[in-house]
Structures are given as structure tokens and as C-alpha cells.
Amino acid sequence: MALIVQKFGGTSVGNTERIKNVAARVARYRARGDSLVVVVSAMSGVTDGLIKLAKEIMPLPSEREMDMLLATGEQTTIALTAMALQAIGVPAASLTGAQAGIVTDGVHTKAKIKNITPKQVHALLETGSVVIVAGFQGQTPEGQITTLGRGGSDLTAIALAAALKAGLCQIYTDVDGVYTADPRLVLTARKLDEIAYDEMLELAGAGAKVMQLRSVEFAKKFGVVFEVRSSMNDNPGTIVKEETKSMEDVVIRGVSIDKNQAKVTVVGVPDRPGVAARIFQALADAAINIDMIVQNVSHGEGAPVTDLSFTLDKPDLLKARKVIDALKGEIGYRDATTNEAIAKLSMVGVGMRSHSGAAAKMFAVLANEGVNIDMISTSEIKVSVVIDLAKGDHALRAVHGAFLG
Amino acid sequence: MALIVQKFGGTSVGNTERIKNVAARVARYRARGDSLVVVVSAMSGVTDGLIKLAKEIMPLPSEREMDMLLATGEQTTIALTAMALQAIGVPAASLTGAQAGIVTDGVHTKAKIKNITPKQVHALLETGSVVIVAGFQGQTPEGQITTLGRGGSDLTAIALAAALKAGLCQIYTDVDGVYTADPRLVLTARKLDEIAYDEMLELAGAGAKVMQLRSVEFAKKFGVVFEVRSSMNDNPGTIVKEETKSMEDVVIRGVSIDKNQAKVTVVGVPDRPGVAARIFQALADAAINIDMIVQNVSHGEGAPVTDLSFTLDKPDLLKARKVIDALKGEIGYRDATTNEAIAKLSMVGVGMRSHSGAAAKMFAVLANEGVNIDMISTSEIKVSVVIDLAKGDHALRAVHGAFLG
Numbered sequence: 001m002a003l004i005v006q007k008f009g010g011t012s013v014g015n016t017e018r019i020k021n022v023a024a025r026v027a028r029y030r031a032r033g034d035s036l037v038v039v040v041s042a043m044s045g046v047t048d049g050l051i052k053l054a055k056e057i058m059p060l061p062s063e064r065e066m067d068m069l070l071a072t073g074e075q076t077t078i079a080l081t082a083m084a085l086q087a088i089g090v091p092a093a094s095l096t097g098a099q100a101g102i103v104t105d106g107v108h109t110k111a112k113i114k115n116i117t118p119k120q121v122h123a124l125l126e127t128g129s130v131v132i133v134a135g136f137q138g139q140t141p142e143g144q145i146t147t148l149g150r151g152g153s154d155l156t157a158i159a160l161a162a163a164l165k166a167g168l169c170q171i172y173t174d175v176d177g178v179y180t181a182d183p184r185l186v187l188t189a190r191k192l193d194e195i196a197y198d199e200m201l202e203l204a205g206a207g208a209k210v211m212q213l214r215s216v217e218f219a220k221k222f223g224v225v226f227e228v229r230s231s232m233n234d235n236p237g238t239i240v241k242e243e244t245k246s247m248e249d250v251v252i253r254g255v256s257i258d259k260n261q262a263k264v265t266v267v268g269v270p271d272r273p274g275v276a277a278r279i280f281q282a283l284a285d286a287a288i289n290i291d292m293i294v295q296n297v298s299h300g301e302g303a304p305v306t307d308l309s310f311t312l313d314k315p316d317l318l319k320a321r322k323v324i325d326a327l328k329g330e331i332g333y334r335d336a337t338t339n340e341a342i343a344k345l346s347m348v349g350v351g352m353r354s355h356s357g358a359a360a361k362m363f364a365v366l367a368n369e370g371v372n373i374d375m376i377s378t379s380e381i382k383v384s385v386v387i388d389l390a391k392g393d394h395a396l397r398a399v400h401g402a403f404l405g
Numbered sequence: 406m407a408l409i410v411q412k413f414g415g416t417s418v419g420n421t422e423r424i425k426n427v428a429a430r431v432a433r434y435r436a437r438g439d440s441l442v443v444v445v446s447a448m449s450g451v452t453d454g455l456i457k458l459a460k461e462i463m464p465l466p467s468e469r470e471m472d473m474l475l476a477t478g479e480q481t482t483i484a485l486t487a488m489a490l491q492a493i494g495v496p497a498a499s500l501t502g503a504q505a506g507i508v509t510d511g512v513h514t515k516a517k518i519k520n521i522t523p524k525q526v527h528a529l530l531e532t533g534s535v536v537i538v539a540g541f542q543g544q545t546p547e548g549q550i551t552t553l554g555r556g557g558s559d560l561t562a563i564a565l566a567a568a569l570k571a572g573l574c575q576i577y578t579d580v581d582g583v584y585t586a587d588p589r590l591v592l593t594a595r596k597l598d599e600i601a602y603d604e605m606l607e608l609a610g611a612g613a614k615v616m617q618l619r620s621v622e623f624a625k626k627f628g629v630v631f632e633v634r635s636s637m638n639d640n641p642g643t644i645v646k647e648e649t650k651s652m653e654d655v656v657i658r659g660v661s662i663d664k665n666q667a668k669v670t671v672v673g674v675p676d677r678p679g680v681a682a683r684i685f686q687a688l689a690d691a692a693i694n695i696d697m698i699v700q701n702v703s704h705g706e707g708a709p710v711t712d713l714s715f716t717l718d719k720p721d722l723l724k725a726r727k728v729i730d731a732l733k734g735e736i737g738y739r740d741a742t743t744n745e746a747i748a749k750l751s752m753v754g755v756g757m758r759s760h761s762g763a764a765a766k767m768f769a770v771l772a773n774e775g776v777n778i779d780m781i782s783t784s785e786i787k788v789s790v791v792i793d794l795a796k797g798d799h800a801l802r803a804v805h806g807a808f809l810g
Contacts, residue, residue, distance in 0.1 A: 016461040050481070056421040057485055058492035065491070068499050069484035072477035076455070079474035080462055086470070087463035094473050099548055120548065143504055143525065 002167030003035045003125075007135065007157035010044035011174050012231035013077050016084075019043075022172075022231065023084035026130055030090055035125050037164065039135045039157040040081050042073025063108035067137075067147045071096070074134035074153070082132045092130040095120055097137035098145060101163075102156065104138035110149035111138060113156075113218075116163035133160060151212025158215050162222035169224055171211070172231035177238030178203070178210055180254045180404045186397050188405060192253065193236075196243035199253045199348050202382040206346035207258030216240065243350050251351035251358050252403040257396045258344040259389060261291060262317040263374070264310055266324060268334025271304040275331055279308065282323050288316045292344070292377040292384065305334070309375055311386060314340060342374065343392030346384040347399060358403075359383045365402045371395045406438045407572030408530075412540065412562035415449035416579050417636035418482050421489075424448075427577075427636065428489035431535055435495055440530050442569060444540045444562040445486050447478025468513035472542075472552045476501070479539035479558070486537045497535040500525055502542035503550060506568075507561065509543035515554035516543060518561075518623075521568035538565060556617025563620050567627035574629055576616070577636035582643030583608070583615055585659045585809045591802050593810060597658065598641075601648035604658045604753050607787040611751035612663030621645065648755050656756035656763050657808040662801045663749040664794060666696060667722040668779070669715055671729060673739025676709040680736055684713065687728050693721045697749070697782040697789065710739070714780055716791060719745060747779065748797030751789040752804060763808075764788045770807045776800045 013019050026038055050069050054061045078094035085092035101118045104111035124131045135153025138146050148155055154171055161169035181189040197220035204213045219226055229237025296307040312320055324336045352358050362383055375386035387395055418424050431443055455474050459466045483499035490497035506523045509516035529536045540558025543551050553560050559576055566574035586594040602625035609618050624631055634642025701712040717725055729741045757763050767788055780791035792800055
């Protein structure tokens, strides 16, 4: 008899038939004697429909009212899910985020969870009910309805699991778990039985789309062990947990490719203190997130100059170009170029800490395949390279083959 | 500068264009310097759509979860209405029933308002915002979401007007106000400038569909003066208020016809104490609402017997027939007949208290028109007769013509 938190995303509750499937799954766990808290998202399409309504009213609706509007999406699902459980004889009751005691700050549309006081959840669990909680939403201490932004329902589940000291937190999704690589790109990709929080974080940051960074960070911070698994079958998924000694035996846990990046190179930048800071402060002021940064060694005679390259999300490229152009007079660089035809290839593994030579092997594999490396960036457990977009998938398969079979 | 509570029903907020129209109207009042609290219903069709979803899950969903589900309807409208006001430069903020401090009992799907503590409403009004409140919903002291049942949004508006000591409460609807008769049936029907609570109550009970009884009863109890008016134009509506001396100058305020009733006659009922009680208790136990009851004088020789007739809503007729049939052995009546081809014609006016002869004049008008009267029931300010359904509209026009021109 354990307390399990299960989270089902928008696709898993996309219509009443699927909601009945979710109820059937929950009922099977309950029949084993487990207590269950079920977190659900809005039915797929519902949130988009609400956003469309709001846009009919005004192009940029107030964030407070957007939260009020969007919170109805999950509220609809929790009621229907509770009904679907009752329909098969399982006592169930639904709670909004506010009712479940999810207290957030007041930053509407991307609120942060401050604390959870799940009094009503405990009370309902004690009556033997399955408790259905609306994901993605909470309320401020003053009683304003807030939403948590992208990936918010995962966060609700993990935060509730922490607050309730749940034995297990299951994140149901439309994939079987975390893979060594995207199986649509790499046929030999394997599902992982387990992965360390840090590896999951690096993979998410490297373009793997299973979960948002913030939910994994929250789980790591509070030591919530969770399982990513499919709502379409009964296969065990991938357990995400604190790094263990045995995990280091595997050098590389996974590889991923991010094709949504673009590169900016500023050529002939005067090599004096404060110039890089000026450039990246200006980009930050424009709310542009920078990923990799590489600065070449100074070259030239007379006043030393350097080349500076960085990558960012493609949609931000035009904005970044404007920022850089505006700085030309002030900084006095020679030229700025941009390149959208790039891919960022990353490999991740805590085993890199204790096994040297992984990066060298990756570079050799790419050289063998005739793939030129444009930029390199490394962390303790990750190596990322920027390469030609056209060679991205081929390079991904080659690196996966060399390290992961 | 007054505080005005305005309520807009589902048709008035049926799509985003209409919501913008509502916002424009609210803005005009605000430009005069008034403070505004706006109560809105779910967009027309939304509630039915939610009920359909629930029925896909199970035929008879739990009432707690139905409330959780249906409450999303008004929550959607309040957010969109607040946005529509902001879009035209009017500060506005929305509140759910719970946030507006509407505390109810725990009878899900037809909760009663216990009290209102509109702290957030006051706070928002003080910042100069128009406050948009979700009609039809509240929460129990324990924090469960409830809905108020049919006509619940009117009730929210009137109860808020009472709690906030509003200067005026306007109920916007798709008719211009309260009429001397249904203008679709009586071409010469006139809109009333004012009507007494009691007259409005009797008319509502007699089939006039402008408002539910309970909202009018609430308004009467707390002395809330309200105006019924159209959201489609700027015509003044009908003021509903406490009876004044001058109201008695008018004998008849309005006439109405209810074609949704059926009649049951139990013939040859033994005329002994307790028999009527037994019959109507059995009907009450079956949750059947009885409207008019008429018992003829005893006739026959030997053991005295009587005939008992009553009317009820047509949809309850079959159920009532079963109850009556089941009592035959116990009571020993001779026969029971039913008639669905009836209409109840009523005329209402506080002036009847001080003007005698109104009922006699009504009967004479009907006799002149060859309309036979089947049953009669009177109150201090109302006379109702049951007549042949086929002659209903003609009789309505004749009585309206005689009393109201």
C-alpha cells in the first residue's frame, strides 16, 4: 500500500473515451490497495480554443484574466475524470489547484510554486477517495488564480508528490520513457530503465522534449523519484532519480540534437575588458536567451581583436541581429554574420566524470564521417557541438552508434 | 455616483462580439461616474456542451462533480468580459463566485446562498476597477464549489446588490421588461414601468418566464429594487420593488397563460378525514409538485363521496397517474381521469385587494366568449382558472382586452 501520484497530459485525457481509459488504469492501481492522487491537464485542444476566444477579444489579454480563463481547462478535466472513476465504482473527488493548496507567487501565466498545504487532499484520501487535482494552476496567498506556464502539470504532480511524501510519482505521456536518442531519428535508440536528474536536465536543455527543465529541477531539489511512462500501454517507463554509483559505469546516457538554434558571429571585436559584457547585457535586456558562447583567441597586429560566436533560439535571431547592429558604432567590430543552417549535437552522461576521452572519441567519430565542428561547449557531464544542419541526423546516428550501439 | 450591479444572461454574452457589446454598455455607465459590479452567466450553449460531455462519461454524474464542471462555464465568461473591458481602456478584474465571497450550503446543483462576504469585491472596487463576478456559483464554508440551480445568476446579482447595498440592480435579458401579457400572444400587451414584488411572484408562478421565483423572493426579502431590461437596446425596463400605495390604483397588473399543466381528477373519493392528505402526501413523496387543487362538495347518498381535481406540470403526469392508481385499493375511489388539453389563465394585481368584482368580471368575459371554466383558484392578488387548451390564447386576449386594453 503506497501513495502514488499519477499525472496524465492533455493527449491522455483528450476526449471522454481516453478519460475512461485513464480511469480504468487508476482503478487497477487502486485495486492493488494503493492510495492515488491523479493530476490531469486540460483536454488537448481546449487551451488553444480558450486562447483563440481571448484573442478575439484583444490581441494581448491581461495575464491575470488569461489565468482565470485557462484554469477552466483543467477544471473541466478533473470533474470528468472524477466522474469516470465513479462510473466504474471507484470513489473519487476533484480539487482545483487552489483547493489542493497549491500556493504560488503572483507572476501570472508563469507562476512559481511557493508552498503546498494539501489539507483537502489529505482529508479526501482519508475517506478512501481517489483525489483528482487540476494541474498547471494554483493560487496566490491573496486568493488570485494563477497558472504555472509550460510543463506546469508535471510540476504540479512532482510538487504534490514531494508535499505528500508519495512513494512514487508517475508522469504518463505519449512516449514509453526517456530514450538514448529520439527513436524517430535513431532506429537503434533504446528506452532507458533509469536516468539521473542531472542527465535528464542536460538532455532537456539539449533539445530532448520529454519534460521541461523546471519540473526536473524541482524533483531534484526535493528528491522526488519519478517515472516517465506511456499512457497507451503497460510497459515500465524510465525512472528519474538521484545519481547512483552504478550509473557511472555507463559513460554516455543519451544523445540529442537541437535543430531550433541559430548562430551569430561577431568578427573583429576589439579585445578589451567589458566588450563581451556589453554585448550580452544588451541581448539580455532584449530578453534573448543565449545558449552557447565561444570566443576565439585574439589575433591580428596592433590593437588585438577577437571573434565572438553564440547560439540562440531561431525565432530570436532577427531581434538579436538588430541588437548587434545597434552596437556597431559603440563597440567598433568589423562585421557580424548569422547562420540558421546549424544543429547542436549533444551527448550526456554522468559517467563522463570518471571516464576520460569521451569528447575526443566523439570528435573522432564526427571527423570520420566528414562532419566539421563549428563550435564546442562542454560541461562536467555533457559535450555539445555545433555542426552543419544538413549533416545533423547522420552525425546523431554516428555518435549514437559509437557510444550506445 | 452610484454602485450598480448589472447582470447579463447567457444570450447577452453568447459570443465574443456580444461580450464586447456588454463591455461597451458597462463602459457607458462607468463614464457617468458609477461603480459597477457585473454578474455574467455562461455563454449560451456552453453549459449544455459540458452536460453532454458529462453524459458521455456516465448517465447520472455526481452532483459535486457536476458543480465543479459547470462552474467553468461562468469562469470562462468573466475572464473574457474583463478582457473586453480592458480592451476599451476600462480597468476590470474578474472573480469566481467563491472569490466574490458567495457562501452557500452544501446542496450541490441547487445550493442556497447562506451569506456573502464580498471582501475582494470591495477591494477591487476601491482600486477603481469594474468587478466581473461569475453568476450561478458559490462555495461552501469548507471550500467546495457549488452551483445555485436555475436562475442562479439572477440570484447572484440580487444577493450581491443586497450585500453591497447597491443603488440599483439591473437584470439584462432578451426582453424589454415585464409586460402586461406575453407580447407574442397579445399584440396590445404593454411594458410595465413598475411592478410589485408580490405581483412579479404571482406572475412567475403563473407561467410568465421572465425570472425564477427564488430571485424575486430574495429581492423581496432584502428589499432589493431591481430593473428588468433588454441588453439589445437602451430602453428603460421594468422596476420591480415593494408595493406602493399608488400601485393599488391599477386593478390588474398583468395576465398570463400556462400551457404546461395537466389535470388529474379522482372521481368518487370517500369523503372522510385524511383521504386528501393521503393522496397529496403520496404525490409529494414522489417529488411531484401540485399547483391548483379543487375539491367539489360531497354528493350521492349513503356514504358521502367527493371529486378531487388537481393540476401539475405535464412531464409529471405519468408519474402522478401511477401514484394515484397505486392508491385505488387503499382509498377505494371510483375512477381517475387525466387531461392534458388544459391551460391555466391567471390575472394578477395588488389592486384586487381594494377593488372588488375583478374575478366576477373575468368570469363574465370568459362566459361571453363561450369559454367554459373547469377549475378556479384565487389568492389575495390573483385569480387563476383552468380552461380548454384550444381556447387558451383567445381567452387570454379577451381578458387582457377587458382589463388592460
